[in-house]
Amino acid sequence: MQNHCLNAGGTTDLPISQAGVLTPTTSIATSRYLKSSSLYSYHTIIPPGSLLGASSPPDPSARWNSYSHPEGQLYFQRRICPNYGVVTEANVHRKQIGDCLDGWLKNIDEIISQRQITIPPSSELFIELDESLSSCTYYFVNHGTKQLFWLEQTTTELLDMGMVVSPSHIETALKRLYWVHVEFFPMHTQGVQPEVVDDLIGVMSHGAADRLTSRTSTFPYTAEKCTQLLQLVSLRREGETLDGHTLCFVARLWGAIENHRFMTYYGQEYAQLDRLQIMTPAEEIEHPSVEAIANPALWGIPGHYLSELRDLFANEQVFVDQWQIFMKASMSEWHTAVVWTFPVIIADILSCLLSRASLSSALPSILSASGSLITGSILLLRHHGLEDATASFAVRALLAGCKIKRRDAPFGDCVQPSERPAPLEHGIHGGTLTRAGLSPGRRADNVRRGMSSHITCLGCHTRDPIAR
Numbered sequence: 001m002q003n004h005c006l007n008a009g010g011t012t013d014l015p016i017s018q019a020g021v022l023t024p025t026t027s028i029a030t031s032r033y034l035k036s037s038s039l040y041s042y043h044t045i046i047p048p049g050s051l052l053g054a055s056s057p058p059d060p061s062a063r064w065n066s067y068s069h070p071e072g073q074l075y076f077q078r079r080i081c082p083n084y085g086v087v088t089e090a091n092v093h094r095k096q097i098g099d100c101l102d103g104w105l106k107n108i109d110e111i112i113s114q115r116q117i118t119i120p121p122s123s124e125l126f127i128e129l130d131e132s133l134s135s136c137t138y139y140f141v142n143h144g145t146k147q148l149f150w151l152e153q154t155t156t157e158l159l160d161m162g163m164v165v166s167p168s169h170i171e172t173a174l175k176r177l178y179w180v181h182v183e184f185f186p187m188h189t190q191g192v193q194p195e196v197v198d199d200l201i202g203v204m205s206h207g208a209a210d211r212l213t214s215r216t217s218t219f220p221y222t223a224e225k226c227t228q229l230l231q232l233v234s235l236r237r238e239g240e241t242l243d244g245h246t247l248c249f250v251a252r253l254w255g256a257i258e259n260h261r262f263m264t265y266y267g268q269e270y271a272q273l274d275r276l277q278i279m280t281p282a283e284e285i286e287h288p289s290v291e292a293i294a295n296p297a298l299w300g301i302p303g304h305y306l307s308e309l310r311d312l313f314a315n316e317q318v319f320v321d322q323w324q325i326f327m328k329a330s331m332s333e334w335h336t337a338v339v340w341t342f343p344v345i346i347a348d349i350l351s352c353l354l355s356r357a358s359l360s361s362a363l364p365s366i367l368s369a370s371g372s373l374i375t376g377s378i379l380l381l382r383h384h385g386l387e388d389a390t391a392s393f394a395v396r397a398l399l400a401g402c403k404i405k406r407r408d409a410p411f412g413d414c415v416q417p418s419e420r421p422a423p424l425e426h427g428i429h430g431g432t433l434t435r436a437g438l439s440p441g442r443r444a445d446n447v448r449r450g451m452s453s454h455i456t457c458l459g460c461h462t463r464d465p466i467a468r
Contacts, residue, residue, distance in 0.1 A: 020130075022107065024150040025137035026159055027181040030128055032073070032089065064092045067187035070248050077188045080105070084123035084140070087185045100129060104136045111151055120144060126181065141181050143192070147174035148181070165268055172266065176258035182251035187244035194242055197233060197250055203257055204230050216275040220260045222321050229253060263317060272315070275322075279315050313398050320391040327387040331380065338376035344369040 064076040076092050079085045086105065092098045104127060112119065122143040129136055140149050156164055161173050182189055207219035208226035221229065233253075236246055264272040265279065272279050295303040312318065312326055348362040348369070386397055 020135035022104070022111075023135060023137045024152065024154055024159070025128070025139055026148060026161075027126070027139065027141075027177045027184065029160070030089075030126075030137070032184065065188065067185075067244075069184065069187065070245050073184075075185060077185070080109075080125070083119045083121055084125055086125045086127060087188075088127050088129075090127075090129050097129065097133065100133045101127065104129070108138065108151070115151070117151060124181075124185075126185075139177075139181075141178055143189070146178045147171065148177045149174075162262070165265060165270075168267055169262065169265065172258060172262045176255055176262055179251045179255035179258060183248055183255060186247040186251060189244075189247060192242060192247060192251075194236075194240065196254065197236055197242070197246075200250060200253055200257075201230060201233055204233070204253070218260070218264045218272055218275050220256055220319070263315075275317075275319060276311055276314055309398070312394075316395075318391045318394045318398065320389075320394060323389065323391070323394040324387055327383065327389070331383065331387050334376045334379045337372055338380065341369045341373040341376070345373070 064078045066074060066076050068074055073089065074091075075087060075089045077085060077087045088101065090097050090101060092101060108125070108127075111117070119140070120142045124141045124143065125138060126141070127136060127138045138150075140151075141147070142149060156162065156170065156173070161170075164170050164173065182192060204221070204226050207217075207221060208223045208230070210217045210219050211221070211223040211226065219226075233250065236242070242250065261267070270279070291302065291306070295301075308326060312323055345366055348365045352358070352362045383397075386394070389397065
C-alpha cells in the first residue's frame with residue numbers, strides 16, 4: 001500500500017480494529033484542561049561549566065519540534081508532508097507514546113490513501129491519545145479556509161456543536177473551532193496573516209460603540225473591556241508579523257467573536273439584533289397556578305424577579321455584566337433587609353416591656369421580622385460570591401433553580417444541571433457571553449465510553465479566558 005506522505009520511522013502498522021477507535025473530536029472537546037497532574041521532582045547533579053550548547057545523544061523524538069504555549073503547556077509539532085503537519089500535547093519523548101503516535105499516524109495516512117482523500121494545502125492534524133493509549137481522537141484544521149474538517153462524515157449533533165440554521169451557520173461554528181485551535185497552538189503557526197489584527201480592531205471598535213449606544217447590545221464585551229483589549233491589540237506595530245504570544249490572544253478574541261456570531265445567528269436571515277430578542281420557542285411555567293396565586297399575594301415581587309431572571313437568561317444566554325448588575329442589586333437588597341430586621345425586633349420587644357403590654361401582641365411582628373432575618377441570611381449565604389461570578393458559573397446557578405418545561409422537548413425535559421450541566425464557555429471564549437450546553441467533563445466521559453458512535457462532542461473550552 002502506498003504511504004501517503006508519511007514516514008513513521010519503521011513502526012509496525014496496526015489496523016484500527018486492533019489499535020482501538022479513531023474518534024473525531026474538536027478543538028474545545030480535548031482534555032487540555034482536564035489532565036491530572038502526575039509530576040515527579042528529584043535532585044540531580046549539575047556538571048561543571050555551562051549547560052548551554054551541551055551535546056546530547058541522538059534522540060528519535062528529534063523528528064518533532066517542541067514548543068511552549070504562553071500559558072506554559074508543552075506541545076510538539078511535526079511536518080508530515082507538504083500538505084499537512086501534526087500537533088499533539090502527548091509527550092513524544094516517551095518511547096511508548098512516540099511509537100503509539102507513529103502507529104496512529106500510519107493508520108490515518110492509510111485512511112487518506114484508501115479513501116483517496118485530498119488534504120488541502122496548509123492543513124494541520126491534531127491528535128490526542130487517551131490514557132490507555134488504545135484510542136485516539138483527531139481533527140484537521142485548514143489554515144486557508146480557517147475551518148476544521150474530518151476524514152469521515154459526521155453531524156453537528158454528534159460533535160455537540162449545537163443546532164444550526166444554514167450551511168453558513170455551520171461555517172461560523174467551524175471558524176470558532178479553528179481559532180480555538182490557533183489559540184492552543186500559536187507558537188509555530190505561520191499561516192495567519194497580520195490583517196486579522198486590523199479586522200479584529202474594527203470589530204472590537206464597533207462592539208464598543210454598540211455597547212455605548214445601546215443598553216441591549218448583543219456584543220459579548222462591555223465598552224470598558226473593549227477599550228482595554230483594543231489597547232493590547234494596538235501594541236503590535238503595523239506590518240509586523242504575528243509572534244506566538246500576540247497570535248495567542250488575538251485568536252482567543254476571534255474565538256469569542258465567532259462564538260458570539262454563532263449564538264446570535266450573525267449573517268443569517270433572522271439574526272438576533274437585541275439581547276432581549278427571543279429566538280427560541282416560548283417556555284411554559286411548570287406550575288402556573290402557583291405563580292398566579294403567589295404573585296398578587298406578595299405584592300408582585302415574585303413576578304418582578306421572574307421577569308428579570310427571564311431577561312437574564314433569554315435564549316439560554318448569559319451576559320456576565322448584566323448578571324453581575326442583577327446580583328449586586330439583589331445582594332444589596334437582602335443585606336439591607338437583614339440589617340433593618342434587628343432594630344425592628346428590638347423595638348418590638350422594648351415597646352412591649354415599656355408599655356407593659358403582653359408579648360403576644362408583638363408576636364406577629366417579631367415572627368415576621370425573624371422570618372425576614374432568616375430568609376435574608378440564607379439568600380446572602382447561598383449566593384455569596386455570585387456577584388463577581390463568570391458567565392459559566394452564572395449559567396450553572398440559573399440552571400440549578402430553573403424548572404421550566406420546554407415546548408420543543410418531546411418528554412417535557414426540565415432544564416436542570418443534571419441534564420444540561422454547563423455552558424458553552426470560551427466566550428466561551430470570552431466568558432462574557434455564554435449559553436447552556438454540555439460540560440467538557442461529560443463530553444470527555446461520553447467519548448471514553450463510546451456514547452458518541454466514535455464521534456466526540458463539541459461543547460466548551462474548559463478554562464475561562466478573560467472572565468473565565
